[in-house]
Amino acid sequence: MQRMSPKKIFLLIAVLVAVVVAVQWFRGGGRTSAKTPAAPATVPIKVADAHRGDLDLTLKVIGRAEAYSTVNVQARVSGQLQALMFTPGGHVKQGETIIRIDPSLLQAQLDQALGNLAKDEAQLQNAQTILKRYEPLLGKGYVAQSDYDTYKANEGVYAASVKADKAAVELARTQLSYAQIQAPFDSIAGAPLVYPGAQVTGNDTDIVVLNQIRPIHITFSVPETGLAGIKSAMDRGAVPVSGTIPGTKEAPFQAQLDFINNAVDTTTSTIQLKARYENSDDKLTPGQFVEVVLPTTRLANVVTVPVVALQNSPLGSFVFVLNADNTVQQRIVTAGPSSGSQIVIEKGLNGNERVVTDGQLLLVDGAHVRIVTGNG
Structure with missing residues (x-):
């Protein structure tokens, strides 16, 4: 291979330098003035x-919603279940009649008691009339003292019978009123445990379970180490409790601590607490999981x-x-x-x-x- 002479190499280098200078000249628009230093970049x-x-400071635990009160409704008298007057799973109002027992036998017992009362009242009235008639005759010697004493005793017997009959009437009337069962508080009715036509036994047969959920309790446990801080918070006033339902994006709802159990569970070293939530929107259902946040210690x-x-x-x-x-x-x-x-x-x-x-x-x-x- 023929080697290039030093002169040709120098010319080639000179041409390349000229080309680079020309490119820079055109890119820079022919300007030869020095660039102005850029201002420092700002970070957003x-x-x-x-x-x-x-x-x-707060403590976060998991709790469960719990009915504020629960009642297993039973009949107070025995008889045949005649009607269920509530919607299973629906709301019932305090004092609303929700169950009816067949009143036929109870009505008959009341009628019988009323009849006995009327009979004894008539006998008492007759005894009082006779006694009133014989009183003036006793003083004139026309009536023997023994006969008068007998009439007087009869009046007492009939008076006692009337008192007993009145008590029997009140008992029968009360028993008849038990044929209709009213809700003891605003609540939600569960599924019926017996149905119309069934025979129920007084104070024994469960008919339905009522859960009071307005308000409702949120039950949870905290470590015993946090108990002192919680009690200090209660000394300052009402302790707010924030709750959220896991898996939802709803805003936390506010409850209020209203119960601290009277003993620490020695197996878990925790103590049970309850917070009251009004639950007017039926947000919570008994048994539901709730994330609970409550204040413990205050740092000043x-x-x-x-x-x-x-x-x-x-x-x-x-x-x-x-x-x-x-x-x-x-x-x-x-x-x-x-x-x-x-x-x-x-x-x-x-x-x-x-x-x-x-x-x-x-x-x-x-x-x-x-x-x-x-x-x-």
Whole structure:
């Protein structure tokens, strides 16, 4: 192969340099002035205020809805079940008649008691009339004392019989009233346990179960270690309890703690609590799972920031603090307990700072930033 001479190599290099210079000339529009240095890029962030104040620590547990009260309805008299006057699974009002027992036998017993009363009242009236007639004759000696005493005793016997008959009438009337059973409170009726035509035995046969769900209880257990904080919260007033139904996106509903059991379960080291929820919208059904959040210990005069503001590094936890000139400072902090979306900062913040809550991944100490709102 023939080797290129040094002169040809030099010419080839010169041509290439000329081409590169021409390309740069055309791309730059023929300008030879120096470029102006670019301004520092700003990072979009979201911020939140650090707060100083009291914070209630919370405890999150799983509980179940429980009927405020439950009644197994039984007949107070024996007889044939005549009618069920409620809709299974439907609401019943307090005092509303929901069950009827065949009243025929009970009505007959009442009629018999009324007849006995009428008969004895007539005999009493007759004895009183005779006694009144013989009283003036006794003083004149026309009636023997023994006969008068007999009439007097008869009056007492008939008077006692009338009292007994009146009691029997009241008993029969009361028994007849038991043939109609009223709901003891506003509730929801379950499925019938017996049906019309069946023979029921007084104070023995269960007919239907009524559950009171307005209000309703939420029953849950907490570790005994949290009991002192809960009692302290109750000493300050009503303790709010927040509840949510797992698997739904509904907003939490508010209940109120109204029961602490009188003993700790030694097998689980937990204690049972109950919260009252009005349940006017029938949100909860007995047996349903509920996520419960309730306050335990109150921390006084602490600094808190949103949990999302806290970041971690090999040097420890830190937050980015917004400066007045729209730069950020990376500040090492000591984090404490958290409650919901807030976390306590034990050291590193005074409570009057603004901290970055979104955009930290693009930040370094001293970076320039701009605040955005919403999804911007």
